[in-house]
Amino acid sequence: MPLIALNKPFGTICQFSPHETRPSLGDWVKTPGVYPAGRLDADSEGLLLLTDDGALQTRIAEPRHKLVKRYWAQVEGAPDASALARLAKGVDLGDYVTRPCRTKFVEPEAASLLWQRSPPIRFRAAIPTTWIELSITEGKNRQVRRMTAAVGYPTLRLVRVAIGALDIFALGLAPGETTELPPRAPWNGMA
Known part of the structure; x- marks a missing residue:
């Protein structure tokens, strides 16, 4: 087994x-x-x-x-604490409302532990990116991507870093x- x-x-x-x-x-x-x-x-x-x-x-x-499944999402833009609070509360995605989850910012030193993606995400000098962590107990199709987009910060890169x-x-x-x-x-x- x-x-x-x-x-x-x-x-x-x-x-x-x-x-x-x-x-x-x-x-x-x-x-x-x-x-x-x-x-x-x-x-x-x-x-x-x-x-x-x-x-x-x-x-x-x-x-x-x-x-719990823990994800690191590199999002377009610079979300503030209120955006993370909206994610944590649960997000109405139209076809369902996500369960509450835990969210936090990922420190740049921690994000540097990630391997380089091939191909890399598209870099745009005028638009910053931010790494955030979402810990969810669901796992519906493209859920994290849909959640971050719903609060105005589309996901550019998504990495599941932990299960339990x-x-x-x-x-x-x-x-x-x-x-x-x-x-x-x-x-x-x-x-």
């Missing part, structure tokens, strides 16, 4: 079958029979867990289990690297 942590590179799609124009999980994960516990869209990067245990997949991915207490920096994984984890480790709170 393997549990694999992958630092999913930008541009990789969350499926194992080959794609004509993009890399897929099969390009990075060589363990047979595992599937992602949740997803990251192709334009998002970072921590993705894969397992062959359906019950464990559900405990990681399903919002009803309230496992499992942190990508502690794992030391470069983009495309994997490591096998014990499936019932104390960090996951799911034993």
